Amino acid sequence: MNGMFISQVDPMRHAIQMAEKAFFHNETPVGAVIVHKAHICVATSNNLESSFDPTGHAEMLAIRQACEILKTTHLVDCDLYVTLEPCVMCAQAISLAHIRRLYFGAYDPKGGGVEHGARFFTHPSCHHRPEVIGGLFEEKCGALLTRFFTKKRLGGML
Amino acid sequence: MNGMFISQVDPMRHAIQMAEKAFFHNETPVGAVIVHKAHICVATSNNLESSFDPTGHAEMLAIRQACEILKTTHLVDCDLYVTLEPCVMCAQAISLAHIRRLYFGAYDPKGGGVEHGARFFTHPSCHHRPEVIGGLFEEKCGALLTRFFTKKRLGGML
Numbered sequence: 001m002n003g004m005f006i007s008q009v010d011p012m013r014h015a016i017q018m019a020e021k022a023f024f025h026n027e028t029p030v031g032a033v034i035v036h037k038a039h040i041c042v043a044t045s046n047n048l049e050s051s052f053d054p055t056g057h058a059e060m061l062a063i064r065q066a067c068e069i070l071k072t073t074h075l076v077d078c079d080l081y082v083t084l085e086p087c088v089m090c091a092q093a094i095s096l097a098h099i100r101r102l103y104f105g106a107y108d109p110k111g112g113g114v115e116h117g118a119r120f121f122t123h124p125s126c127h128h129r130p131e132v133i134g135g136l137f138e139e140k141c142g143a144l145l146t147r148f149f150t151k152k153r154l155g156g157m158l
Numbered sequence: 159m160n161g162m163f164i165s166q167v168d169p170m171r172h173a174i175q176m177a178e179k180a181f182f183h184n185e186t187p188v189g190a191v192i193v194h195k196a197h198i199c200v201a202t203s204n205n206l207e208s209s210f211d212p213t214g215h216a217e218m219l220a221i222r223q224a225c226e227i228l229k230t231t232h233l234v235d236c237d238l239y240v241t242l243e244p245c246v247m248c249a250q251a252i253s254l255a256h257i258r259r260l261y262f263g264a265y266d267p268k269g270g271g272v273e274h275g276a277r278f279f280t281h282p283s284c285h286h287r288p289e290v291i292g293g294l295f296e297e298k299c300g301a302l303l304t305r306f307f308t309k310k311r312l313g314g315m316l
Contacts, residue, residue, distance in 0.1 A: 048231055049231065052225045052226055052228075052229055052230060052231055053222055053225055053226075053231065054221065054225060054231040054232070054251065054254040054255040054256075055218060055221060055222060055251045055254060055255075060213060063212065063213060064211055064213060067210045067211055067212060068210055068211075070210075071210055072210060073206055073207065073210055073211065073212040074212070087250060087283075088246050088247070088250050088271075088276060088278060088281075088283075089246070089247045089248075089250035089251055089254070090247075092245060092246050092247035092271075093212065093213045093247055096212040096213060096247070097212040097213075098212075110283060111283055112283075113246075113250075113283070116283070117281050117282075117283040118246060118276035118277075118278055118281055118283070119276075120246060120276055123246075123275050123276055124275075125245075125246075125268060125269050125270075125271070125274070125275040125276070
């Protein structure tokens with residue numbers, strides 16, 4: 001994905017495509033994109049089951065890959081787009097990586113750690129807080145997740 | 159480390175050795191060990207700077223490596239030993255990986271996420287809570303960290 005020029009709304013559309021890829025591979029449909037200086041640097045999707053990695057959330061994979069590509073632990077010029085509100089594990093990873101802005105799609109009242117639950121960015125132990133913009137393409141991102149969990153409940157019949 | 163038989167106190171001693179290894183490589187001295195059925199399965203130390211991974215905490219690396227070795231995302235028969243109270247990112251990773259017991263050394267009032275800060279295991283969004291035993295070899299684990307940060311402040315003169 002490195003080097004691809006983008007418009008302002010493209011990254012979340014791309015993240016949604018990555019979420020659809022996860023759905024296809026029977027993973028919870030969450031996708032993420034990191035933008036570095038108006039270019040998509042990495043695009044990832046949840047990958048827990050096939051890689052035996054319980055921490056394989058799209059955001060974690062995106063942060064690790066972007067740091068590897070840019071040879072840094074501080075993604076100060078980078079914005080993260082993710083289709084679902086990050087959990088608290090990913091929220092702290094975003095903070096540790098010094099991500100500048102976080103855009104997310106669907107809110108996650110049960111598992112989220114940004115606007116719900118532990119609300120990591122509000123804690124004194126959080127030393128870097130990104131700018132947070134939630135609800136981008138919320139309906140589309142949420143519908144994909146609803147469809148996935150309905151399919152799982154019905155035993156894959158959708 | 160796979161296949162090494164252990165006594166009851168050996169794993170934390172081994173984790174401390176891994177923390178010393180991190181110190182030697184100029185990383186924050188934290189070490190972790192995962193024990194699976196009375197055998198040390200993996201032993202890791204913090205590895206952020208040299209691998210450009212801001213999420214490279216010893217616990218994260220240990221969980222990912224153990225899951226890869228055991229070909230599972232659920233470390234149900236595994237105990238994690240770590241020299242410092244896990245942060246909230248690692249606490250959620252421990253929960254996601256279904257670690258049975260967490261033993262940690264030094265308490266971390268500033269950055270911890272188990273007994274301090276977000277206290278992840280107390281949240282309703284936490285679906286698996288390990289048994290937690292804190293303060294194992296607390297003084298020795300803490301002294302290593304104090305020595306490391308004193309050395310950093312003094313510009314590597316210790």
